[in-house]
Amino acid sequence: MNYGVVSQEQLEKIDEILTEKLIKIGVDCVIIIDMAGNIITAKDNGTSKYDVYSFAALAAGNFATVDAMAKLVGEQEFSLLFHKGSECNIHFSKIDDELLLITMFGKSISLGFLRLNVVEAIDRIKKIWARG
Amino acid sequence: MSFINLREKIVQVKIVYYGPGRGGKTTNLEYINRKFSKQIQSEMVSLKTHGDRTLFFDFLPFNMGQIKGYDLKIQLYTVPGQVKYNATRKLVLKGVDGIVFVADAQEQMREKNIRSLNQLHENLVSYKESIFKIPLVLQYNKVDLRNQGIPILPTSVLEKDLNSKLKVPAFEASALTGYNVPETLKKIISSTVISIQKKLM
Numbered sequence: 001m002n003y004g005v006v007s008q009e010q011l012e013k014i015d016e017i018l019t020e021k022l023i024k025i026g027v028d029c030v031i032i033i034d035m036a037g038n039i040i041t042a043k044d045n046g047t048s049k050y051d052v053y054s055f056a057a058l059a060a061g062n063f064a065t066v067d068a069m070a071k072l073v074g075e076q077e078f079s080l081l082f083h084k085g086s087e088c089n090i091h092f093s094k095i096d097d098e099l100l101l102i103t104m105f106g107k108s109i110s111l112g113f114l115r116l117n118v119v120e121a122i123d124r125i126k127k128i129w130a131r132g
Numbered sequence: 133m134s135f136i137n138l139r140e141k142i143v144q145v146k147i148v149y150y151g152p153g154r155g156g157k158t159t160n161l162e163y164i165n166r167k168f169s170k171q172i173q174s175e176m177v178s179l180k181t182h183g184d185r186t187l188f189f190d191f192l193p194f195n196m197g198q199i200k201g202y203d204l205k206i207q208l209y210t211v212p213g214q215v216k217y218n219a220t221r222k223l224v225l226k227g228v229d230g231i232v233f234v235a236d237a238q239e240q241m242r243e244k245n246i247r248s249l250n251q252l253h254e255n256l257v258s259y260k261e262s263i264f265k266i267p268l269v270l271q272y273n274k275v276d277l278r279n280q281g282i283p284i285l286p287t288s289v290l291e292k293d294l295n296s297k298l299k300v301p302a303f304e305a306s307a308l309t310g311y312n313v314p315e316t317l318k319k320i321i322s323s324t325v326i327s328i329q330k331k332l333m
Contacts, residue, residue, distance in 0.1 A: 068219065074144065
């Protein structure tokens with residue numbers, strides 16, 4: 001594993017997967033971060049403007065907090081997190097122990113459809129990451 | 133751990149302000165936010181309690197321009213200083229590249245500074261990091277209180293208490309007035325960048 005530095009080739013492949021599996025189905029913004037709050041990559045649909053750096057810091061904190069809560073109730077982890085709003089929803093999913101995939105999407109996509117695509121995207125990203 | 137994006141040529145560096153409660157960590161970031169607003173594109177994020185104490189962390193992203201063609205993005209964090217929040221402090225320390233230890237120079241805070249520094253040492257050990265190796269700068273904050281007749285520890289005592297083994301750069305400072313706040317920041321950024329360069333080469 002090549003953690004800390006990602007090659008250009010790896011990133012391009014990961015971006016392709018994110019575009020194909022998530023942006024194309026109508027997701028507003030998708031970010032991959034590490035658990036320290038660094039952004040690995042971010043893609044959006046061209047119209048949404050989020051402050052992704054602050055978002056990454058808060059998301060890493062949020063996920064770490066939920067992880068600590070899981071341990072308190074005797075769970076290994078809560079690998080999935082979902083926040084629902086009236087216009088925007090946020091879905092968090094763990095890629096591995098170090099990486100997190102965050103998806104922001106509106107009313108046009110159902111949660112089930114999104115989850116199917118997230119699972120597939122994560123499977124493919126893991127393979128690329130392992131080759132690094 | 134800093135994160136380097138080779139395609140977009142961005143280096144992300146995580147610097148954490150650590151120290152005892154009510155020592156001025158958040159005030160440091162607030163001053164930087166005001167003073168360097170041109171280099172800061174987004175708003176400072178603060179997770180506080182109703183009593184204005186830091187609950188989780190403050191976050192301030194900061195652009196440092198370019199080094200060898202790479203955009204340097206500094207991410208400043210603070211930890212909650214209150215004793216009971218050590219679990220949270222540990223979470224914030226994850227992946228840290230450089231630390232500013234903000235000590236409170238008031239006489240009555242002497243023991244709390246030492247305890248907090250010891251806990252920093254323990255917390256770093258839990259991430260397999262060492263307080264002797266990680267880039268670290270000490271800041272003896274609140275020296276401005278001296279003018280108001282409040283007993284302040286002489287710098288020599290603070291140095292002996294906190295820096296006799298570490299031997300790292302230290303600054304007297306006043307986060308409220310901004311005295312030595314930019315100097316502390318510059319020092320930790322340069323130490324951290326040098327340490328990252330060494331690791332990569």
